[in-house]
Amino acid sequence: MQTHKAKRVAIIIEAVMESRLTKALNDAGVTGYTILPVLGGSGRSGSWNRAGQVSRASGMVQVVCIIRPDRLDKMLEAAFAVVERHIGVVSIQDCEVVRAERF
Amino acid sequence: MQTHKAKRVAIIIEAVMESRLTKALNDAGVTGYTILPVLGGSGRSGSWNRAGQVSRASGMVQVVCIIRPDRLDKMLEAAFAVVERHIGVVSIQDCEVVRAERF
Amino acid sequence: MQTHKAKRVAIIIEAVMESRLTKALNDAGVTGYTILPVLGGSGRSGSWNRAGQVSRASGMVQVVCIIRPDRLDKMLEAAFAVVERHIGVVSIQDCEVVRAERF
Amino acid sequence: MDQLLSLAAENLISPIILSFVLGLLASLFRSDLSVPEAAAKALSIYLLFAIGFKGGVSVADHGIDGRLGAALLAGIILSAGLPMVAFGLLRVMTRLERLDAAAVAAHYGSISIVTFVAGTSVLESQGIGSEGYMVAVAAAMEAPAILSALWLVARGGGSDARGMDSALLREIMLNGSIVLLVGSFLIGMITGPEGLAEISSFIVSPFKGVLCIFLLDMGLVAGRGLREGSGVLRPGVLAFGVVMPLVGSTIGLGTGLLLGLSTGGIALLMTLSASASYIAVPAAMRVALPEANPSLYLTLSLGVTFPFNLTLGLPLYVAVAQALTGG
Amino acid sequence: MDQLLSLAAENLISPIILSFVLGLLASLFRSDLSVPEAAAKALSIYLLFAIGFKGGVSVADHGIDGRLGAALLAGIILSAGLPMVAFGLLRVMTRLERLDAAAVAAHYGSISIVTFVAGTSVLESQGIGSEGYMVAVAAAMEAPAILSALWLVARGGGSDARGMDSALLREIMLNGSIVLLVGSFLIGMITGPEGLAEISSFIVSPFKGVLCIFLLDMGLVAGRGLREGSGVLRPGVLAFGVVMPLVGSTIGLGTGLLLGLSTGGIALLMTLSASASYIAVPAAMRVALPEANPSLYLTLSLGVTFPFNLTLGLPLYVAVAQALTGG
Amino acid sequence: MDQLLSLAAENLISPIILSFVLGLLASLFRSDLSVPEAAAKALSIYLLFAIGFKGGVSVADHGIDGRLGAALLAGIILSAGLPMVAFGLLRVMTRLERLDAAAVAAHYGSISIVTFVAGTSVLESQGIGSEGYMVAVAAAMEAPAILSALWLVARGGGSDARGMDSALLREIMLNGSIVLLVGSFLIGMITGPEGLAEISSFIVSPFKGVLCIFLLDMGLVAGRGLREGSGVLRPGVLAFGVVMPLVGSTIGLGTGLLLGLSTGGIALLMTLSASASYIAVPAAMRVALPEANPSLYLTLSLGVTFPFNLTLGLPLYVAVAQALTGG
Ligand SMILES: Nc1ncnc2c1ncn2[C@@H]1O[C@H](COP(=O)(O)O)[C@@H](O)[C@H]1O
Ligand SMILES: Nc1ncnc2c1ncn2[C@@H]1O[C@H](COP(=O)(O)O)[C@@H](O)[C@H]1O
Ligand SMILES: Nc1ncnc2c1ncn2[C@@H]1O[C@H](COP(=O)(O)O)[C@@H](O)[C@H]1O
Ligand code: NA
Ligand code: NA
């Protein structure tokens, strides 16, 4: 099957910042993304898990975004402006997609 | 540690289509996959999130499938027959696995 | 944006083994990971889904760990000591991260 | 008319409707108030179980009315027929394409069980009785509309419809809410008033309060639907969302009179005919007609018709039923 | 015998059992009806809290019976001993390997608290009292069976058992249901009838109704288990799932008579001995004996023994206890 | 003093407090007992809806007291002013940096609605009445403290604060619990005692029981917070967590006497002033002051001040209010 190169960016971020991040992505012209739940984790700021939260507020989510390689930099900049001062992790991977016109 | 090349296919698809997709995968001989929950997302068909759904019915899920490279094409074809006319995204990545005989 | 090479290890494992796995990771000096929920799946041990479980006990989770390439082997060894005799899947991918000093 | 207005006013200031309005306003003003999905689903299981059980007990209590069979059949015919009416109206009132029009029509042939539940609670607070088997009629009306809509599409000759396969048919007939409603109806019939006595402090006393929280969530969801989907609501479409329940309830009224139902039974049949599905039918449409636009039918059914029925429709249907039966 | 039959019939048409049957049928016919995991867990927290609390209040009310200590000890011995019996039976009746047989045996030494809860509710509806501390006995019976099973495996000399480490031991002893059961039992004992009065419209009145919904879900889960796991149920294994509760309850009966428990207390001890765990023990087995086949023990315990006890077992145990104590 | 002690003792052995203690112990001993997130959120929606509704009905019943306006204003001033006091204390008692001190201070100006709910239930079980509009005062006190804290940071000249933008302001003012509390208060006011009669078997009778389960979960969460965050609790910080509620309640007491509130009203205003937020404020701090340490403010508010208020604070505040008003 004919596939096309793309990038897959995964951003793990505090749930309270989710709407700010997706707004920044939209403003940067990135309108395709998926949000995955996160149960817990551990990092420099210690470990946490959902069962230890009083409310969803302080949990985290993962925002996954598949994007054309040439649009990656613009997207990363938009994302970083939001993520920068918050706990969270950004990772980038190569991937392939089938219908390139969608990304 | 000795590792082997494989492909990781991730399909984001409407929850109502999940059982049809896994059935198609099974019929194509793909019996290993994992289903992850999705909280929300945005694409050409607009944005949605789980809180905005009356029932699970109209949500989405992610089906992740690790597969031997030589079986990729057959799997993609089976998947596409189901996904084609539905909203959703298919992405393919390289990965490595430890116990190759399992895939 | 300046990025650095890293590895992304994803381990799908029974929920009852989660704390043992994260403990083993911590003991091996791996303190950064994220835990994602899993809704269901299929493998050599048959298929299962969350709705079919009496309690969370017998469900599965996915532990994702981004790590510097030179620390991969040590991490895999620690993980395998726990995963070995249990049902589950380990996959490894290349990825890139922005702030390398964190991993 | 006066009576109708005071009835409407009374209905509007009940905690149940106000909870819905609270939810609606909260989401229109983009508050982050939300009911967890699992909790909303648990509440709906409670409501279905309770309403089904009580219906069954009432049948056990009063004996099976000779009209049960006729009422079930009438429900099936209504559900299959109303989509034709809706489709006709849509082609006249809107510019929707055949595919979208058929998908919308399916929703209006089928029913909203929550509107039905709210209707029973309006009747109850006014001391109007109704046939216990109306619950079974509600269940019977869930599915036939889907087949009608698929037939409407197929007749159009397009290859757009994936159409009905046996898996889909089973999914529709055995979807959770039908099974739960019919199942608890049967349990209520079998265990009768004694069974009810055992669990009435669970399914009777707290019922209205639970309904408040559930409608709070429905308001939140409807409001979000309106906020995100309002783009699809061109004037004609919007008007359809209010006209169709009036047309549907009138047809339901005629049917109810024909069947010789009680005042409450007629009001409920009007409510069922007026209401539009937003769970079972959307799910079936995603499978069978994936190219139809989901935000169109969801916004219309949940954002327009549901609030209309809940606030203005219900008191209207009850008043009309009372006026025409002298009940 | 007549009495037994009518008792069984009465039990079978209670809303509680019928809800279970509804769930079972719904999943056997592959309906998509399901109770969200979070809701099911919340219901089980409610049931454990309520049953524990009421047990504690009853002890506070009637004073601590001199037999409490003896009953706890008996419970521990039963839990540790029944796996030996089960293991022996399995080796005779089935071709299971030592590892699988030991894992299954562990489940039958331990208990199913939902079966216990259903038992108390059968007793209650027949007006038969029981010792409040039976709840504590239930808690005491959860864990010892696991140790016995690990010992059975270790004795076999295989290196198959990961065995017991201190982390696992703590997890077993402090697993959520033991802690909640014992904790609410103590709260009930401390606050007594006054505490009960404060919260009885939460934990007493709606109890049976909540149990209905919970058993609906248990039926759904058991049905799915049967559908997916029926492959493992060879005739011998299947027979074990029905014979073992009969054997277990007989041993429980003897113990109860020895202890001099009341009619209700004996029926509950029979129920505990007859029931098989499907939460705590499976989790422990996954950690300690990962090579044992989970679908074997889960299908057997949840798909065979649980339904058997719920429908036929309970009325039988109650009738036998009544007959032998003249209660 | 004797009265105080017996009051404290009585409070401590209520099922509500004991459920909290059970949760606390279970998580300190690392049991895996847990309440699903969705269930905990559903319980909090229930509690907010019930407490708001009952407050509104009470206002509808007794007429709006002339002091309502004054009390709301006082609440806003207290919420805005208490962070200054807290900030001063923190700078004296601890070595926290300005940013962390301001973030902590915000929590103590705002309120914990669960502490308030527990307070109303203590009053109720002693037959002490209170102004229904205290619920509205509670809502009014949620947000102002956040603005004060941001002002404290800005005054410090650091560029650390992301500060307040309009999106954040809207999020704070329309956060779910404020909207639900105020909304159900208004619904209660509109529907009055008749509305309450319709749903009282949902929001009144089971209330205390639901509170037990909710506090069980709060205990579990507080215990986990303590286990993981205890490292941040240096002696000065720990002392602040106990001293500040005493200081806050004293200021609340003075304000209540000035306003001429009833005994119950004064006790509740003391409770509100003494309590610290652990939902709305932490969320706002993560957005506005991301560099402040969340485990500091969460551990302090949830792990120290909440348990203190629940067990010792409440009976103290009630006793003092009674002593000073002769109530
Ligand atoms: N190396 C890593 N691999 C995967 N997830 C990570 C890693 N480091 C941090 N995270 C996730 O990001 C969250 C915040 O990380 P931190 O800002 O380092 O405290 C953690 O709770 C994890 O969920
Ligand atoms: N570029 C993308 N990256 C990640 N997820 C996407 C992307 N595009 C679409 N999706 C996901 O697929 C769903 C349907 O997409 P669409 O068919 O474009 O409306 C969206 O709601 C997202 O969850
Ligand atoms: N090839 C695969 N791709 C993705 N997930 C898999 C695969 N094989 C197994 N899994 C996951 O791992 C779990 C256990 O697999 P197994 O040990 O093969 O039964 C399954 O239930 C799936 O969730
Ligand atoms: Na209809
Ligand atoms: Na047993």
Ligand code: NA
């Ligand atoms: Na305060």
